[in-house]
Amino acid sequence: MSHRMPPQVLAALARTQCPPAAAELLTASQYSKRLLLLRALADEAGADPRFDAHWRLLAMAERADPDAVRQVVGYPLVGAWAARALRRVHGDDTPSGTPASGDVGLADGLAAVAAAAAARAGVPFRVRLPLRRGALVLPSVGALTHPTARDVLIEGGRGGAPCPPGFRRLPLTALPPAGPHAAPVPFDDLDPHRAPDGGSGPAVVPTDRATDDDRARWHTLWRDAMALLERAAPERAAELAALLGCVVPLRTPAAGLVAATMPDAFGAAFTSRPTTAVDLAATLAHEIQHSKLAAVLDLVPLHRAGPEPRHWAPWRPDPRPFGGLLQGLYAHVALADLWGRIAALRGPEERTAWDAHARCWAQAGAVLPGLVQAPELTAEGREFAQAMADAYARLPAYPGALGPRARAAAEVEAARRVRIGRRMGTALR
16 A cells, blocks of 8 residues: 655654644554565565465454454564564574574464464464463463473464463553553563664663563553643643554663664554653653654655764764664654653652753754755755754743753753864874
């Protein structure tokens, strides 16, 4: 299916907004991308009879209940599996850089997707699948575990898929809906494809299965974060309700909070557990900006830059590729808006929120003028950057932000001078 980005929708997204038309377009286009990935895997599988059988089961489930299949195929971590599987087929995701040999897990991976879809759709099926580390995970559904079994025969029908004798069922739990008309948000501490790609760094590690106490703390933070977003920025809460497909808990590193996004897992937010609800609200808003922009870039080429990390980003100690700079800037404009709104509520987090607002405001303001004029931008990219700059310019001149903004601007300018000094020193060597 072809998806066209109307200029008015692109302009709204550039302003970091996400009206219903934009959310529908991004979600639909990402689902089409998912179907294309599965089709590409089918082409790579060729005449594999197991893959073909699972493909037919998925098609049967789709005919019986398209919404059930959409829930599974559209699940963020199915995208992570499909993209990684395709990269492995082409030798792009192995440590040696050489093509994976023989069994790359295409049939088993599709079998788990097809079984989950058939179980949701109430379609009769019978599939034998191997266990990995004592567990079989059905995406968006849950897991079956056994201490010694190597495989499991799953059978299902109109009554769903009963747990086989001797196995333990671990359901996929969920956080409460992010809005009045939204569905519960899966809290995925099971899926084997929930680890963000290696480029995110060694600190980005998924947690093991959450304990009841862990889950209770997440629920409390989540409830309070959603309530805060509804008060401060209801359009950000609506954006999360429309786009957030799952939350993947990460281990908390020694340095504190860590979060990440996977372009292939549209709608997934990977984050360690923050200590406060306001931090969780900001983290979720931050990560959904990255998902939005990644989906936009799948539809509209905003720049022609390569992957070379040579651009200064005041929110990072290392140089960034142009695409990374654009991603970071997009998130920081949204966060400057959100933190200002939270601070304006004059709640207990007011002082922290003004500082965070000022930091994001100063960092975005240091990069925006250069990015708007960047030769790497396409025509659509220039319009996108200008609309983002206009949104930044319309941020309110909060009286409470004057002092924090001045301090943050001075810190960013000092960091810029340090960078210029380093570049000059390198050039003179």
